[in-house]
Amino acid sequence: EIVMTQSPATLSVSPGERATLSCRASQSVSSNLAWYQQKPGQAPRLLIYGASTRATGIPARFSGSGSGTEFTLTISSLQSEDFAVYYCQQYNNWPLYTFGQGTKLEIK
């Protein structure tokens, strides 16, 4: 099983600042990496797939990078609606998806 490790567990950032979230895979997943945003009481929302491609309707302030085992989600200028939990997911060996444990992005 591919283990996905996200860091940090909690990130405190002020609105307007930049946030950088990390995700590491226990073995290479190529670029088969997705990022999701989840707000309380809501289903996850796809942000990024293919490690760096924004999903439909996702603002340009969200960007993804990386390949192999190291990945990053960057939110360039945080808006109030961006404070949420973010999950990475590898889909390199479908259907044995694995998700990271999540990073909670909170207001500083």
Place this chain on the structure above:
Amino acid sequence: EVQLVESGGGLVKPGGSLRLSCAASGFTFSSYSMNWVRQAPGKGLEWVSSISSSSSYIYYADSVKGRFTISRDNAKNSLYLQMNSLRAEDTAVYYCATPGAYGDYCDYWGQGTLVTVSS
């Protein structure tokens, strides 16, 4: 517009059974594999099961293998999850999700249905 609507959740005793449904609309359901993903209260996301478009290929997480059965009815645009021998650790919100157009990530998600296993 893609819509996924789960139903069938509720409170069930340990050892009991429940059948979840996911009604799909807004896309050609019969052309896509489908997935169930769950989330225990306050916890992260866990893949549960997947089924190919024609039901030829079916996969389960080890945690549910032998207890859960995934199925689909393409004529009814519906996905199902039959859950037997339920345990307290199966308590979670269960989501159905579609794959993406460019890979096997989860593109669209339903709103989820809560399953609570408790005596």
